[in-house]
Amino acid sequence: MDSAVARERALDAAEDLFYGRGVQAVGMDAVRTASGLSLKRLYQLFPAKEHLVEAYLDRRDERWRGRLAAHVAGHADPRRRLLAVFDWLEGWFAEPGFRGCAWINAYGELGATAPGVAERVRAHKEAFRDYLAGLVADAGLPAALTGPLFLLAEGAMVTAGVTRSSAPAAEAREAARLLLGSAA
Amino acid sequence: MDSAVARERALDAAEDLFYGRGVQAVGMDAVRTASGLSLKRLYQLFPAKEHLVEAYLDRRDERWRGRLAAHVAGHADPRRRLLAVFDWLEGWFAEPGFRGCAWINAYGELGATAPGVAERVRAHKEAFRDYLAGLVADAGLPAALTGPLFLLAEGAMVTAGVTRSSAPAAEAREAARLLLGSAA
């Protein structure tokens, strides 16, 4: 089997399991079984579990931000694009198997002990914040609005994860609408 | 030694370690050493690690909400009391050893596998939200403001934890001020 294909299979299995149950609750044996790869192959591709975890976060980061950007790109009006971020969050929260933000979860689990994970969480959150900042600038809104919008989104992710509900997205969107209005 | 005293010592050690390094990264041996208790005594007080973890969350919940309420009670004006929540968060974020919200971290670590932990996280967040709802009502503000304020606070906790900065509290407070103003 092509090693690129094997890598994707490993990451598919790892993502399902790590995201669904937590990193530490999933052994390499479970990844082996779920991926259909041999342990030997798995360790050829990722010399240690830590590498697999980091690759999981990296690939998910790319996909997550890509999906968000693709959804937002479907709207033309710059102010509408900002609100579309919260629409997308709502859809994400409602997906089966949603279990909160993978990075916040990973940070709670490994942030204190795995520097590679902590660094990726910071990078992911910073990238998301920068993305929001770009949308704010494109809408001609004051840059100071970025922080609050980012905090609303983060709060919605956490709350949706803990309560297993997509309602926080709508709350956050309404608050965002108010903030945008007050800055008009 | 009085068993009530021993219990407090165990919880003091557990809180330091669990909060600072994560629950799974801390073995019962570390709690034993840090508390100065014997393993036998520890298991008499808490028949399993799970019990200790839950007791840690319970005691911290009581203290956390108590400290917040005490700070807020120092302000008379009902609208000022709402903003005082964010002042208090800022002070908390700046404390040495701050490492984010203990419940969000615990949820990321154990939410999927430990129902007792997940339940406590939900209860804690719901209690905090209810507390905010009370402040909103006392200020004669529309109840719909509770959600956004709660999300801002949650977002600030997560972001402060990940970035190791207390700045998110000020951002959240400014956003809250705007929301309060727009609802005046």
Add this chain to the structure above:
DNA sequence: CCAGTCGGAGAACGATCGTTCTCCAGTGTC
């Protein structure tokens, strides 16, 4: 002073997990 009990220190046990190793079937080459 002594039998009995309690609690402390830490060794021991059993399970789990990350990682490596062994064995072997299948394959391509001469």
Add this chain to the structure above:
DNA sequence: GACACTGGAGAACGATCGTTCTCCGACTGG
């Protein structure tokens, strides 16, 4: 057909961890 090689299945190893057990010193009541 013999041989070297690759990769798979899963046993094995070493470490860690939650939990229990053993041993021993210290204290109590007579």
